[in-house]
Every structure is written in C-alpha cells, then in structure tokens.
Amino acid sequence: MSLLDVRDLQVDFGRRHIPAVRGVNFSLDAGQRLGVIGESGSGKTVTALAVMGLLPENAHVAGSVVLDGQQIVGLAERGLARLRGNTVSMVFQEPMTALDPTMRVGRQVAEVLRLHQGAESGPARERVVAMLAEVGLSDADRIADAYPHQLSGGQRQRVVLAMALINSPSLVICDEPTTALDVTVQALVLAKLDEVLDASGAACLFISHDLAVVSQVCDQVLVMLDGRIVESGTVEKLFTAPEHPYTRGLVATARLDLTVPGQRLPTVDDFYAGGDHG
Amino acid sequence: MAEHTATPGELYRAEALTRRYRDGGREVLALDSVDLHLDRGQRLGIVGESGSGKSTLVRLLAGLDRPTSGRVWFEGTEITRLPERDLGVLRASVQMVFQDPRSSLNPRMRVGDIITEPLRSRLVRRQLPAGTDHQHRLAEVLEAVDLPEDAGRRYPHEFSGGQRQRIAIARALAPKPEVLIADEPVSALDVSVRAQVLNLLTDLVASQGLTLVVVSHDLMVVRHLCDRLVVMRQGRIVEEGATETVYETPATAYTRALLDAVPRIRTSRG
Structure with missing residues (x-):
C-alpha cells in the first residue's frame, strides 16, 4: 500500500466555486520523493495543503486523500492535528x-x-x-x-x-523551501535536505516552480498546469524527452546556463500558447 | 563642491565608499572602501550573497543613502554632499527597479498613476521638457513593456507577478532615465516568467540606450544581462572584469562557489 494516495482530488474556493485543483491523481510510496512543478496558480500548493488538511474554511474538497491508511478528506481537526508532525510535516517558503x-x-x-x-x-x-x-x-x-x-x-x-x-514523520512536504534564499544558501539547504531525508528514510513531496531545484532532491516529477497534472515521470525523462508543450517550455526556460548572453531567451509561450504567462 | 575631470563617456565614479550603520548595539560595516566607475552604455552586474554590500552600493549610487565616508560623482559632479534639492538631475536620470513588485507598488493607486508618479515629483519635473504630456508618456512606456493600453486604469492586484514587474519597469522608464538600476529584478519571479522579464530588460537597454546596473545573488542572471561584473563579499569588491572572463575563469574561490551554487538540472542523484 502506498504511503500517500491521492485520487481525483478537486478543490475549489468560495461561493463562486473558483477551481484550483481539477481532478489530480498520484501516489507516493514510503521513502519516495516526488517533485511537483508548476507556476503560481497551477494548484501545486493547494494540493499540498489538501494533503496536510490545512485548506481554509472556504475550500470545497472532493475526491480522496489517503495518508498512511487514513482518509484526510473530511477528517476532523483533532484527527488532522495528530497526523501533522507525527506522520506528515511541512516546510514553507518563508521560515518566519x-x-x-x-x-x-x-x-x-x-x-x-x-x-x-x-x-x-x-x-x-x-x-x-x-x-x-x-x-x-x-x-x-x-x-x-x-x-x-x-x-x-x-x-x-x-x-x-x-x-x-x-x-x-513518514512524509515531509516542502513548499518552495529555498525560493527566498541566496543561491549559495539554497545549495546548502538542498544538500542538507537530501542528506537528512536519506538518513531518516522519510518520503518527500517537494513543490517548486524551478525544475533545477526540484532535481536536486527528487527523481520523480509531476508537472501541474491550471489545476491538472499534464505530465509526470523521472527528471531525466522530463528533461530529455518532455512530451507536453508546456513541459518543453519549462525545460527550455530552466536552462539559463546554456544560453548565449544577451540573446533572446526561450519562453514558455514559444512552446505552449494555452494560457496567460505574463 | 569638488569637481573632477571625468574621462569621456564616464557616468559614475565612486572613491573609497564606506558605509557603516548601527544595528541594535552592533556596528555593521556594510561597505568597506569601494572604488567603482561606470561608463555610459555599460551593463554592470554586481554579484554577491546577502549582506555583501551590493544593495548598499547601488543605494549610494542612486542617492537614496549617504556614505559614511568616500565620494560619488555622477556626470562629473560630486553628489555625495549635495543637498536633496540639488539632486534633480540624479533623480530624473537614475531610476530603480526592486525585487518584489508586490511591495514596491502602492496597492491603492491605479497603475497609470503609479507609472506617472516620477513625472509629478517636484525635483524630477524641473528636469523634464516643458509640457511633457503624462498620458502620452504613459501610453509610450506601457507599450515599451508590452502591457495593454488599458492597464493604466487598473490596480496592481489585477496583474500577475511578471506583469507587476513590467509595471515597475514602466515607472522607472517614465522620466526617460539614462541609468536603470535593477536590484534582484527576477528573484521573486517564477522561472517561467523570469525569461520574459530578462528579454524585456535586454530589449529596453538596446532600444532606449540605457546604462544598466543589475544587482543579483544569481550569477546566471547577471551573465545574461551584463558585459561587466563586480563580485562583492563582506562590503568589498573581491573580483571584477568582463562577465565572460569571470564566468569562464573565476579568480577567487568565492566567485567559484557562487557559480557552483547555481542549481542545474540533475538527471540522476547520488
């Protein structure tokens, strides 16, 4: 049995039911590390908050999130509080x-x-x-x-x-844990995270907009766009043979080191015209 | 006022710039005797970790702060000891863009008013050609940063992070500056949006003939935008040179560490 099993997760907000996550499926085995990449508004943080049971009260959740054999969706706060810390913990972008x-x-x-x-x-x-x-x-x-x-x-x-x-905990969720840090400090924190996850054997759900950062910690990656998973696979596969045009765009924009200084950089829009990415 | 003979093309000269301040009971030496020059049309990158003094240095260049000792000349005039009322030329000619457009844009002002705000400043106004039409200039800069014409009537929260940074850049361009100082202009942006803003900055520098100063902890960003580079550590410049030279053959272990820290896609771990 998986440590975490997410089935047809749907989250929308408020009286107007503005959708944030539109039917997401994935699972995570004990000790496995999974990266979730996507830009602001793609639904990656809302997915993580749903796993933690930390969504605000105006969120409507449908589908199933089973963590360590326990259904999270609809679970009362007391049950959630017991899970948090013991089974699952979270690291956010801003430590303060x-x-x-x-x-x-x-x-x-x-x-x-x-x-x-x-x-x-x-x-x-x-x-x-x-x-x-x-x-x-x-x-x-x-x-x-x-x-x-x-x-x-x-x-x-x-x-x-x-x-x-x-x-x-069995699962550590990291949401953009190094985005607010300098590159040198980021490298240090990522290396440490890799090391302590190895030592503890905890699984990790690692959320970031940056494929290069995710690849420091995870082998498997999901790509989210507009509340859906559009592609998944190993970092290597996504990087060498991305299938979805959006993923191709993400890979192209992630490689600033391969570009000729001063020349026009590839953008996501060159590959995928499906959204507003300004 | 101390004058000095500027070499042709020289825009900025800084000598022995030092800035100390007190943080609680502790004295911090933010900038330690830094010398710098910048010629018109150059694109200078300033790289270093948090606390290296890079933001302090550009704040002194922009006249937003005063040094504890040392001097700065802009177009041959020493600005370090000029009273605020005599800083009009500097205020109009040098504009800044900051890291986080969320906090640098007033949420209660319409975008059009935010962008034309520098034009209404008393100091800047005197430097502009008489009869500068604010609405005309607004339309021009909105077009330059690739925002829709009606953006001026909307509020900052109606825009995405990348668009908000375009608004901040449009505001900086409004008084037709000579120098654009960008302090971590893409650090708060998604990777997917970063490329667009970097492309925009590259285009604007060329089309508007700007002199560019970019502050970043990320050497890759500076490498893309700048032809010259200084590396700062603990308030001092520890390395400088042509960007490509520093990038290919860093002379100090510190610069090498900054380069090595840039995350690259790793296809197999361990």
Missing part, C-alpha cells in the same frame, strides 16, 4: 511564518517534540541540539538559545527543517 519571533528557537523545536511525544524537557534539549546539528547548523547549542531574528535566512530555514524532522 513557521517561527514564533518571541521564543528561542530551541524551545520551539522542543515544543514540537513534546507536543507529539510528551518528552521531558531535559532529554528534549539534547534531542533538539542533536537535530539542529543534523540539519547542518554548526554551533547548535548557541543557535538553540537564539531568537529567530538573530539568525540568517538560511539558518532559520534549517531550524524549520529541524522542526519538521524531529518527530521522524
């Missing part, structure tokens, strides 16, 4: 949305641990410092005592990663 600015980061990571495992505060501190070290924060003891604003963006995102991993 996940961190409390008034609390030392070590305590915040410990809180996640205590919430789900009821650990005592003594050993919790040790676990927290070990986890911070594992995500590549040297001087983890000092970092644990720092407030979020005293850390750099890359350090903050690794604290969030530590929070996401400390309960050894």
Whole structure:
C-alpha cells in the first residue's frame, strides 16, 4: 500500500466555486520523493495543503486523500492535528511564518517534540541540539538559545527543517523551501535536505516552480498546469524527452546556463500558447 | 563642491565608499572602501550573497543613502554632499527597479498613476521638457513593456507577478532615465516568467540606450544581462572584469562557489 494516495482530488474556493485543483491523481510510496512543478496558480500548493488538511474554511474538497491508511478528506481537526508532525510535516517558503519571533528557537523545536511525544524537557534539549546539528547548523547549542531574528535566512530555514524532522514523520512536504534564499544558501539547504531525508528514510513531496531545484532532491516529477497534472515521470525523462508543450517550455526556460548572453531567451509561450504567462 | 575631470563617456565614479550603520548595539560595516566607475552604455552586474554590500552600493549610487565616508560623482559632479534639492538631475536620470513588485507598488493607486508618479515629483519635473504630456508618456512606456493600453486604469492586484514587474519597469522608464538600476529584478519571479522579464530588460537597454546596473545573488542572471561584473563579499569588491572572463575563469574561490551554487538540472542523484 502506498504511503500517500491521492485520487481525483478537486478543490475549489468560495461561493463562486473558483477551481484550483481539477481532478489530480498520484501516489507516493514510503521513502519516495516526488517533485511537483508548476507556476503560481497551477494548484501545486493547494494540493499540498489538501494533503496536510490545512485548506481554509472556504475550500470545497472532493475526491480522496489517503495518508498512511487514513482518509484526510473530511477528517476532523483533532484527527488532522495528530497526523501533522507525527506522520506528515511541512516546510514553507518563508521560515518566519513557521517561527514564533518571541521564543528561542530551541524551545520551539522542543515544543514540537513534546507536543507529539510528551518528552521531558531535559532529554528534549539534547534531542533538539542533536537535530539542529543534523540539519547542518554548526554551533547548535548557541543557535538553540537564539531568537529567530538573530539568525540568517538560511539558518532559520534549517531550524524549520529541524522542526519538521524531529518527530521522524513518514512524509515531509516542502513548499518552495529555498525560493527566498541566496543561491549559495539554497545549495546548502538542498544538500542538507537530501542528506537528512536519506538518513531518516522519510518520503518527500517537494513543490517548486524551478525544475533545477526540484532535481536536486527528487527523481520523480509531476508537472501541474491550471489545476491538472499534464505530465509526470523521472527528471531525466522530463528533461530529455518532455512530451507536453508546456513541459518543453519549462525545460527550455530552466536552462539559463546554456544560453548565449544577451540573446533572446526561450519562453514558455514559444512552446505552449494555452494560457496567460505574463 | 569638488569637481573632477571625468574621462569621456564616464557616468559614475565612486572613491573609497564606506558605509557603516548601527544595528541594535552592533556596528555593521556594510561597505568597506569601494572604488567603482561606470561608463555610459555599460551593463554592470554586481554579484554577491546577502549582506555583501551590493544593495548598499547601488543605494549610494542612486542617492537614496549617504556614505559614511568616500565620494560619488555622477556626470562629473560630486553628489555625495549635495543637498536633496540639488539632486534633480540624479533623480530624473537614475531610476530603480526592486525585487518584489508586490511591495514596491502602492496597492491603492491605479497603475497609470503609479507609472506617472516620477513625472509629478517636484525635483524630477524641473528636469523634464516643458509640457511633457503624462498620458502620452504613459501610453509610450506601457507599450515599451508590452502591457495593454488599458492597464493604466487598473490596480496592481489585477496583474500577475511578471506583469507587476513590467509595471515597475514602466515607472522607472517614465522620466526617460539614462541609468536603470535593477536590484534582484527576477528573484521573486517564477522561472517561467523570469525569461520574459530578462528579454524585456535586454530589449529596453538596446532600444532606449540605457546604462544598466543589475544587482543579483544569481550569477546566471547577471551573465545574461551584463558585459561587466563586480563580485562583492563582506562590503568589498573581491573580483571584477568582463562577465565572460569571470564566468569562464573565476579568480577567487568565492566567485567559484557562487557559480557552483547555481542549481542545474540533475538527471540522476547520488
């Protein structure tokens, strides 16, 4: 049985039922990593929020999302809260949305641990410092005592990663986790994510608009466009033999390193004229 | 006011630019004795990590901030110690585009008013030809950035991220500047939209005869847009040269690290 099985997922919003996800199917095995690429508004984040049970109240969800044998669609908040952290956790683009600015980061990571495992505060501190070290924060003891604003963006995102991993979830959902970071820090965080996923054996759903970033962590990729999956396969297949014209466009725009400086860059519109991509 | 003899074609000269500020109780040296020159028509890239001083440097060039010490000349005139009221030429000739068009565009203003705002500025107005027709200029710049004619009557939230960045570029073009300074112009955009905005900037530099300064942490973006490049680290310039030379044969380990960090598509992991 798959760890995550999404069948005919449909999400729309508000009284006018504006569609965001229009019938999405995919599954994820334990330890597998799946990238979801697409641009703003393609439905990739809404799909992830549906898996976390984090959609706002004005969302209408139809279809089925089964995580670790449990149906998420229609599940009450209490059941969802138990799943989050234990079975599934999430890393967002902006680490400050996940961190409390008034609390030392070590305590915040410990809180996640205590919430789900009821650990005592003594050993919790040790676990927290070990986890911070594992995500590549040297001087983890000092970092644990720092407030979020005293850390750099890359350090903050690794604290969030530590929070996401400390309960050894089966699935980690990452939504544009490095988009707000410098390229050097991004490379560091991606390498660390790859490493800690390997070590923990957790599965990963990795959402990004950037195929190059996704390929650092995932072998399998879904391409979303206007709420639908238009193509799926290995990174290699998508990259060497993309089938959908939109995917061809995405691959072409992702390769800034292959272009001649100053010459006109290929755009998605050169390959796929189906939407508004301005 | 200190004058200096500008070499032909010289637009900017900066000498020993230093900027310190206090952050809480801590003193931060954001810029540490930087020298720079920029000729008319050049396309200069400034690359470095967060905190390397690249944004501080362009803010000083644009006259948005004052150095702690050091001097900046624009077209042979020292601007560093000029009072704000004498900065009219600079305000009209140098325009900036920022990273996030969501926060740089006033959500309560119509796009047309946002774009023509620089034309209404008291300092800039005096530098423009008498009788500059704002509506005519609005139509011109909307066309230049490839936005529909009726865009001026709408509000920023009605546009996508890429379109909002076009609006910011249109506003920068409105007073017919000589220099366009773009600070991380595509960092907040989807990869699929990035190419369109880079193409637009390339076209505009050619068609409007602009001198371009691009700040980015991404060497690939700078490589595409710029012919000359400076690499900054901890407030200093650590490497400079022709973009292709720096790109092909980086002289410092830091530049090499910046290059290696650019994500490339990896078809098999491990």
